[in-house]
Amino acid sequence: VHGSLFAESGWKQKHTKGHQAAGKLHVVWNVDGQWIDDFLITPGRRGDSPVSLQLRLLPDKMYVFDRAYNDFDFWKKIVDQGSDFVTRLKDCKSHSALQKKVFRGKKDKYGVLYDGSYTSTSLSAKKSKMKLRHIIYRDRLTKKIFHFVTSDRKASAKAIADVYKKRWAVELLFR
Numbered sequence: 001v002h003g004s005l006f007a008e009s010g011w012k013q014k015h016t017k018g019h020q021a022a023g024k025l026h027v028v029w030n031v032d033g034q035w036i037d038d039f040l041i042t043p044g045r046r047g048d049s050p051v052s053l054q055l056r057l058l059p060d061k062m063y064v065f066d067r068a069y070n071d072f073d074f075w076k077k078i079v080d081q082g083s084d085f086v087t088r089l090k091d092c093k094s095h096s097a098l099q100k101k102v103f104r105g106k107k108d109k110y111g112v113l114y115d116g117s118y119t120s121t122s123l124s125a126k127k128s129k130m131k132l133r134h135i136i137y138r139d140r141l142t143k144k145i146f147h148f149v150t151s152d153r154k155a156s157a158k159a160i161a162d163v164y165k166k167r168w169a170v171e172l173l174f175r
Helices: 003-007 048-052 072-080 093-103 123-127 157-166 168-173
Strands: 023-030 035-043 062-065 084-088 111-118 132-138 145-150
Touching: 023 048, 062 157, 072 084, 072 123, 084 157, 093 111, 093 132, 093 145, 111 157, 132 157, 145 157
Parallel strands: 062 084
Antiparallel strands: 023 035, 084 145, 111 132, 132 145
């Protein structure tokens, strides 16, 4: 990003050299259509969750995003718009404990390992009646374990994992 953005508040990083600045591109990427539905550009140090509340959302869509977008109010905004979402959960002690319980005696298991309810600890979530699913999936090729949360109560857990895998296309777009 060009250094002339230093005039705008929030754009200059603490440890910049010369005319360097940082910026983030937040994209609503249409995986099936292979185009951008909406985007926002923010200073590099802005958090993803607060920015997500500014994105334009459409009904009857499936929003898939990485674990940085973990704000319950954003999830609720998607559901209130008449759409669903899938995201990876951030690592935490309760997820690790559940994962150990699920893997007990099943070290070589792949695919869907768990499909149960998810309870957010946020204040907004405690007031909401929105029901969410927690899915644990282990990829056979990479052996990587994914924890997903989704508002989609109808699709199979495998379909949810496959939808998340499609989001990798946006990462490749900006490489």
